[in-house]
Amino acid sequence: MYRTHNPNDEVLMQSLRQKGEELEQYLLRAEHAESERQEALMEYLQLLNENRAAEVGVWFSERMLNRVHQAFLAHPTTDLAIDLLYACVLVQQFHSMAFDPWRSHPAINLCSSALQLLEAEGKLSDCCRFSQACADTYAEANWWPEALACAKRSHKIVKRLLKQGITVLEDGELLDLRDTAFAICLYAQHTADGVSDALIAELQNDLSPEMFDEVVQDVQEAMPDMEIDPVERTPEYLKIRYELEEKIDEALEHQRGYYDYCKEYWMAKRLILRSDYGISWKSPATLNPNIEFH
DSSP, X not given: OOOOOOHHHHHHHHHHHHHHHHHHHHHHOTTSOHHHHHHHHHHHHHHHHHTTOHHHHHHHHHHHHHHHHHHHHHSOOXXXXXXXXXXXXXHHHHHHHTTOGGXXXXXXXXXHHHHHHHHXXXXXXXXXXXXXXXXXXXXXXXXXXXXXXXXXXXXXXXXXXXXXXXXXXTTSOBOOHHHHHHHHHHHHTTSSXXXXXXXXXHHHHHSOHHHHHHHHHHHHHHSOSOOOOGGGGSHHHHTTHHHHHHHHHHHTTTOOSSTXXXXXXXXXXXXXXXXXXXXXXXOHHHHOTTSOOO
């Protein structure tokens, strides 16, 4: 069953969208202090979260992202680069709320120049938080090569921060190479290469052989005992993922997150992969008959 349509929800979403348009104009007015603009933005974001207004949140955050990106292209400053990463994290959060984290991919790519600038300028805390957020988003979408790349980047940034004697980020997050190594190993397990010998050697050097063994043990305990079709690790599958997700979303009439959604999602995915791409794919339900999915 798809989720039922509630006219009251539509009225609420329209009201929230109108508030977003008014906020955009408020944020652009130079007479308001930065603290006032930040407070107004936080209040609006909280309102969106309280109402689970994912669609409006995506609309608002992507408009913010594109506006800041245009400003950054015209004047590539560190302040605008930080604003761009922040807007991208908002885009990811609202896409996650909308059950389509894969749609954050273009926004993340849009931030590559800003991320490089901030790394070069030594703004590593911002880079670290952004890379971790991207890794989480890609992992939620099961885009494992991208999740792994972001986790590796985060690991390198944490190493630089620790060498500078920084062990805690501004938000109170403790920096620990074991955490980033855990993410790397976990995501690598889902890729075609797995945890390669070169990766093992690098992480053992960063930690210690004993500490790395502990991380590997933690990863093994965290790995779900579930089989996934290996076709998902092939280049043919990886290159069509975004287009595939768009087609599945259209086939399911853009409805997501309802009870038993995964079963309808897998059915549509199997049919589209076979008819549009000639790829034979088995769902987790087929490969794991002893697990109950909803």
